[in-house]
Amino acid sequence: MAPVAAGRDNPNRSLPERWRAAVDSVKATSVRHGTALANGRLLSMKAGEIILGFPPTAAFHKAAVTAAAGKSTVDAALASHFGRPVKLTIQDVAQAQEAHGLGMSISEQDSHSRATHEKSTEGKVRSHAAVRSILKMLGGEIEHIQVYEPERPPAVLTDMPTTPDD
Known part of the structure; x- marks a missing residue:
């Protein structure tokens, strides 16, 4: 080669x-x-x-x-x-x-990161004041929370010329 x-x-x-x-x-x-x-x-x-x-x-x-x-x-x-x-x-x-100190594969790291994100998101949803208020008002409970995608990184703004919208 x-x-x-x-x-x-x-x-x-x-x-x-x-x-x-x-x-x-x-x-x-x-x-x-x-x-x-x-x-x-x-x-x-x-x-x-x-x-x-x-x-x-x-x-x-x-x-x-x-x-x-x-x-x-x-x-x-x-x-x-x-x-x-x-x-x-x-x-x-x-x-x-x-x-014994051997690192995880990229696939294992990504899977672990995804699971951690889903668990964190579920905790945030369950403890959110608005969600708790609605559940109390309607007398319901959360059975399952489906996280569709991980948090997106914030948008990076580039220096673009601004033009007025006419």
Whole structure:
């Protein structure tokens, strides 16, 4: 594999941010293979080498990354992202290793973040004065709260010329 001219990796970012950006680059090439990488736990990322661990519950995702077609797709996307060929090593890790300091996969982090947001939102809704007032007035109760999407980040205003609305 020939070296790639320029990559999109930013070595000034933290290791988890760099890995998430690399996974996003793979997802831009192949959603299936990027999602499979997101289910692996980053064990090590050094110059030109990434070691990724898959617990037994992620065997399907491990197979997608280690199959011949998957490996070539992932290798090409990672080389494009980092600007050079990258050796990707896949290891098996025990599910319990998370408790011993092994970090969560991107997929596990996103799932945890989503669950935390839903729990927080449910608490806010149940304790909101207007909701409590209506429930008291109508004599009802909340059975289930469905959170459709996480909070959106605030809009970023850009310096755009203002024109009067005529």
